Amino acid sequence: MPTPHEAEKQHPxxxxxxxxxxxxxxxxxxxxxxxxxxxxxxxxxxxxCSWNERRRRAWQASRxxxxxxxxxxxxxxxxxxxxxxxxxxxxxxxxxxxxxxSVFRAFLRTxxxxxxxxxxxxxxxxKAEANQHVVDEKAxxxxxxxxxxxxPKEVSLDSRVREGINxxxxxxxxxxxxxAQLQIYTLMHRDxxxxxxxxxxxxxxxxxxxxQSSSEA
Numbered sequence: 001m002p003t004p005h006e007a008e009k010q011h012p013x014x015x016x017x018x019x020x021x022x023x024x025x026x027x028x029x030x031x032x033x034x035x036x037x038x039x040x041x042x043x044x045x046x047x048x049c050s051w052n053e054r055r056r057r058a059w060q061a062s063r064x065x066x067x068x069x070x071x072x073x074x075x076x077x078x079x080x081x082x083x084x085x086x087x088x089x090x091x092x093x094x095x096x097x098x099x100x101x102s103v104f105r106a107f108l109r110t111x112x113x114x115x116x117x118x119x120x121x122x123x124x125x126x127k128a129e130a131n132q133h134v135v136d137e138k139a140x141x142x143x144x145x146x147x148x149x150x151x152p153k154e155v156s157l158d159s160r161v162r163e164g165i166n167x168x169x170x171x172x173x174x175x176x177x178x179x180a181q182l183q184i185y186t187l188m189h190r191d192x193x194x195x196x197x198x199x200x201x202x203x204x205x206x207x208x209x210x211x212q213s214s215s216e217a
Contacts, residue, residue, distance in 0.1 A: 079103075081209025088197055091189040095120075103205065107196045108188075115153040116184050116192070119146040123181040127174045139172035147180070155184055 079099035087094040087103075094100040105117045122142050129135050146155045147165055157165075161179050168176045196202055 079205070081206075081212055084202075084205045084209050087202070091193045094193070094196075095185075103201065104192075104196055107199055107201050108192060110201075111192065111195075113192060115146060115155055116188050118153070119155045119177075119184055120181055120188070122146070123177045126177065129174055135174055136172050139169065139176050142177060143169060147177075155180070156187065157183060 079097065083097060083099065087097065087100050094104055101117065101121075105114060108114045108117050119142070122138070122145070126135065126138050126142060129138060143165070145151055145153055147157065147162070148154065157180050161183055164179055165177060
């Protein structure tokens with residue numbers, strides 16, 4: 001007759017019976033290490049946290065890039081006093097002047113809204129392109145840089161304009177962003193332009209032009 005100890009080996013208890021045959025109490029797997037990110041309780045949350053972190057880093061990089069010198073294509077000779085004065089007559093005159101765009105863009109940098117001018121310039125470049133292959137590529141880059149909600153340089157567009165862009169991006173053309181460009185142009189005109197005219201930057205240019213004119217007289 002088996003001893004009580006031998007009977008226990010022949011008829012395991014319920015806890016040992018439920019354990020996989022290849023695993024003993026000594027071979028049991030260690031408890032899982034706690035998650036490094038307690039907020040990520042599911043795959044979706046993990047993706048959200050990762051996306052937010054990437055966008056934060058991209059936004060910081062974008063702000064740092066605004067401190068870099070302006071591209072040489074927008075840097076031009078010192079404007080004449082008459083040209084500087086004409087910028088106060090209308091926003092159109094300011095935007096038609098290469099020197100005016102350069103000075104205004106530098107002002108937008110100080111307000112962290114330089115992306116508005118960059119978007120407008122990119123649209124002007126796109127409208128001058130005739131090669132469809134180049135148009136497709138430039139339109140894609142403009143969308144990713146200034147229209148996509150994932151971009152740290154996203155410009156402010158209403159839902160109607162965004163929907164129109166999304167439809168036209170299926171077959172991009174040189175005029176895919178015309179409505180958006182007009183909306184951003186109007187935004188700069190109504191919002192940033194008045195502050196630019198009263199800014200120390202513009203007033204300094206006016207004073208310099210006035211002193212230059214008096215010295216030449």
